[in-house]
Amino acid sequence: MVQTLFGSQEKKKGLFDRLKGAVARTKTQLVDRIETIVEHSEKVDPSVLEELEAALITADLGVKVTTEILSRLRAQVDRRQLVEARQLRGAVKEEILAILDGSVNPGVPKAKQPPAGSPEVIFVIGVNGVGKTTSIAKLANYYLQQGRHPSLCAADTFRAAAIEQLEIWAGRLGIQIVKQKPGADPSAIIYDALSAATKTHDDPVIVDTAGRLHTKHNLMAELEKMCRISAREVAGAPHQVFLVIDATTGQNGLAQARQFTERAGATGIILTKLDGTAKGGVVVPIVRELGLPIQFVGIGEKIDDLLPFSAKDFVDSLFEA
Numbered sequence: 001m002v003q004t005l006f007g008s009q010e011k012k013k014g015l016f017d018r019l020k021g022a023v024a025r026t027k028t029q030l031v032d033r034i035e036t037i038v039e040h041s042e043k044v045d046p047s048v049l050e051e052l053e054a055a056l057i058t059a060d061l062g063v064k065v066t067t068e069i070l071s072r073l074r075a076q077v078d079r080r081q082l083v084e085a086r087q088l089r090g091a092v093k094e095e096i097l098a099i100l101d102g103s104v105n106p107g108v109p110k111a112k113q114p115p116a117g118s119p120e121v122i123f124v125i126g127v128n129g130v131g132k133t134t135s136i137a138k139l140a141n142y143y144l145q146q147g148r149h150p151s152l153c154a155a156d157t158f159r160a161a162a163i164e165q166l167e168i169w170a171g172r173l174g175i176q177i178v179k180q181k182p183g184a185d186p187s188a189i190i191y192d193a194l195s196a197a198t199k200t201h202d203d204p205v206i207v208d209t210a211g212r213l214h215t216k217h218n219l220m221a222e223l224e225k226m227c228r229i230s231a232r233e234v235a236g237a238p239h240q241v242f243l244v245i246d247a248t249t250g251q252n253g254l255a256q257a258r259q260f261t262e263r264a265g266a267t268g269i270i271l272t273k274l275d276g277t278a279k280g281g282v283v284v285p286i287v288r289e290l291g292l293p294i295q296f297v298g299i300g301e302k303i304d305d306l307l308p309f310s311a312k313d314f315v316d317s318l319f320e321a
Contacts, residue, residue, distance in 0.1 A: 026280030100311035128211035153193035
């Protein structure tokens with residue numbers, strides 16, 4: 001199970017500061033623009049809301065989510081709950097938080113529990129170039145820090161480099177990796193990995209899958225087969241399916257997420273490269289339109305630069321003065 005930020009106040013503050021630094025560019029694109037609108041207006045009128053609409057779309061919240069947020073803000077204006085322009089910052093913050101924490105759309109997928117004594121099986125999926133293999137290494141390190149003992153399954157047999165990269169990371173982390181030669185049947189490797197993990201009591205088993213375009217139907221069908229094989233070996237598997245999305249792709253990431261959710265049963269998002277984009281606002285439409293929670297965010301290249309996502313911490317780091 002994914003855990004949110006926790007621990008000592010000092011540790012939590014350190015993680016919050018790192019997240020705050022990672023979203024600095026998105027903050028400039030979104031919150032600073034809201035501040036500019038507020039500075040030049042006293043009352044919330046149609047022209048102010050038009051400027052706000054442009055700011056939200058530019059920050060990559062998307063037309064659909066932006067329209068929804070504006071509709072609720074206009075309703076507040078009509079009820080005289082939102083009058084002064086300086087109230088906009090707080091109002092937008094609350095709207096974004098309501099979406100990200102599930103208040104608006106509470107029906108997000110839940111992680112399944114493996115049977116007692118069986119490993120949790122986690123598939124990591126996504127298109128080429130999003131940072132999937134590196135995210136798997138960071139994810140394994142995260143679980144090690146939680147006192148668990150993960151193992152890796154190198155089921156991306158299309159790229160020899162992916163197998164080699166995972167093998168290097170497994171060696172550095174001191175964990176088991178199950179692999180075969182490039183071109184081998186990915187489902188056979190999953191079978192071997194789950195058999196090995198059951199004997200060695202490794203948990204979770206993190207499965208790397210071939211980076212594939214969401215439009216390649218044959219590859220998506222293969223992914224569905226891999227899910228079936230894992231379920232045959234461990235009841236309920238895969239228990240979590242993390243879709244890796246590059247934050248710099250913005251709205252294109254939403255199209256990817258939609259296809260993977262339909263075909264592979266994605267249960268959550270790992271959002272990479274959050275520190276390198278002003279398009280971090282894409283997390284909002286992903287959560288709203290797909291009902292998929294953000295589980296982790298990548299904020300750098302180091303092994304511990306993967307943070308469990310907290311909606312409140314994310315929004316606070318964006319809107320903090």
